[in-house]
Amino acid sequence: MRRRLQGRRVVICAGSGGVGKTTTSAALAMGLAAAGQRVAVVTIDPAKRLANSLGLAELDNEPRLVAPDRFAGHGIEMHGELWAMQLDAKQTFDELVAGLSPDDAARDDVLANRIYQQLSSAVAGSQEFTAVAKLYELDRSGRFDVLVLDTPPSRNALDFLDAPDRLTGFLEGRALKVFLAPTGLAAKVAAAGTSVVFGVLRRLTGVDLLNDLSVFFRSLSGLVDGFKERAEGVKALLGDPATTFLIVSSPEREAVEEAIFFHGKLAEHGMPFGGLVVNRVHALDGAAGEADAAALQAALGASLAGKVGRAYAEERALAERDAAAIERLRAETGDAAPVLVPQLAGDVHDIDGLVAIHAHLFGLARAVVVPAAAP
């Protein structure tokens, strides 16, 4: 992993929900920080216990330094700095608006608008956009050597890659402005079709919503150029050679399909693919060999040997399923040696858990052995 991340300034962990993205991001950031870099990990929805275990009562929208002594006694020598924050989409959006507004009145107009309030927190894509916008801001600040982003649990990988484009396209809303202001000059240029549309909409939705939208776009008009510029910057950052996307998956079918889909989208968008991390792999313990049924029965008695036999058969079946999934991921993404992290007994929300994951990510733990994939 260290080799893969050599010279990278921005590491984006993507993948479907429930595959351990947040933990992977945190363990990755911890490993890079331990090696001497100043690292900030931007998480979206961390477990409270993860924040607690890092000694941060609450994560908020500003990076907080994790006290280096947190790692003492856990086998980690912290040579750099680990910072952590939790993205607050609404606050980030508000700050962006404040930063881009020409004056306080313009800012207040936008912030007070009902449409804006819904848009900034609820609409699909706003979390994706604010995540990359925050990344861009942190990157520009020069405070960190490496940024690790734990992406929103978005179903559609496209949401993330297209967020800058879609949001600016939407905010520009030129066509909408024309059609929402059917008085004055706009009315004269508006086609007959447009006024039909407007009339129908007024019947369906009432005038309030249309007025709100109209006010929203008018008050935003002063900010649009700034937004566009920011979105351009964000897009450039996503495609920058110093940026890399890690795809995090589990061997579950849904996660695998999502990972393959996302890999295809990365290639389509010309975004740099840094490799695969497969979490929750059921491995076979390579250290101890097979024992036949007779030997087990002699050592444990028939009843217990039977239970052990069933547990082993199930573990083997899972390990074989996982091996097949990993093989498919290898073939489809072209990553010949994905980083494998074994299924751990409990959830990973404490420093020891992070250290264990980190050991697998950075090749410090015994390699995970999976059986040969079934033909």
Next chain:
Amino acid sequence: MAETAAPASAAAVAAGLLRKPLVVVTGKGGVGKSTVAAALGLAAARRGLRTIIAEVARRDDVSRVLGGTGVHEDELAPGLHHISIDPEEAMEEYLVDQLPTRALADVLLSSRGFSYFAAATPGLRELLTVGKVWELAQEDRRTPGAAPYDLVILDAPATGHGVAVLSAPRTFADATLMGRIARQGRIIDAMLSDPAQTGVVAVARPEEMPVNETLALEAALPDAVGVKIDLVVANGLLPDRFDAADVRALEAAPPSRPVRAAFVAHARARAQRAQLARLRRRAEAPVVTLPFVSAGMLDAPAIEPLVRALERAV
């Protein structure tokens, strides 16, 4: 107290669940929500209920499990239908139904201004999606010639967004004070916020994060939507085979892969039991467990144990 009462009330709640016209299945990503929705659908259909499972946001997970054709309202198993709701299509269907002529609907649908309006209006996609779910649950269907269903099972998006979908009609009705959509939003909201008409099944794995999220959902749902969780399904429960004496015997046994595998399975099963106990202690809704199903590809035979477990629970 809650623990001893849980089995009886779980049965009562689950039985009442299938009498509601709409059951929403929700949960964190990766917990097996679609599998549970499919299993619940099969259990209901076998009880003689004409059932449809509705998926949203272009997902076809249920259809993949049960081998559907992707055609709208196709029958996956006797009495069990499936639909994948696409907001764009739902919008078209809505406009065609609401406007006097098809031509007028086409003008709207091809208008750039309208597409901006649709994109700009917060919650419109969610409203259209949930509006279609509502339509499916009506005795008198808007879709010409469509037969009514006894039960609609909504395979909702992962929890956070699931709440957004359910609260969309209310959000929308509040934002547009007048107009036809606001009125319709209030009608839909009246159904979604009525515990007699809308049931909620929260699916969790017996693991820390899914349990946390389920508890958070249970706390948020009454205010956000007006209904509560009727049933929590703890999915993917591993067998807990080894007692303390077994573990001592295993520790004394010569190390081998099977013995190691037994320890690994034991540790995982214990961790699950601890989370399950926490879920049972903290959740107000009754909790039923479903066994872990190991299969590379989930299909109808593979989820049969889940269907039977749910049939027993209801």
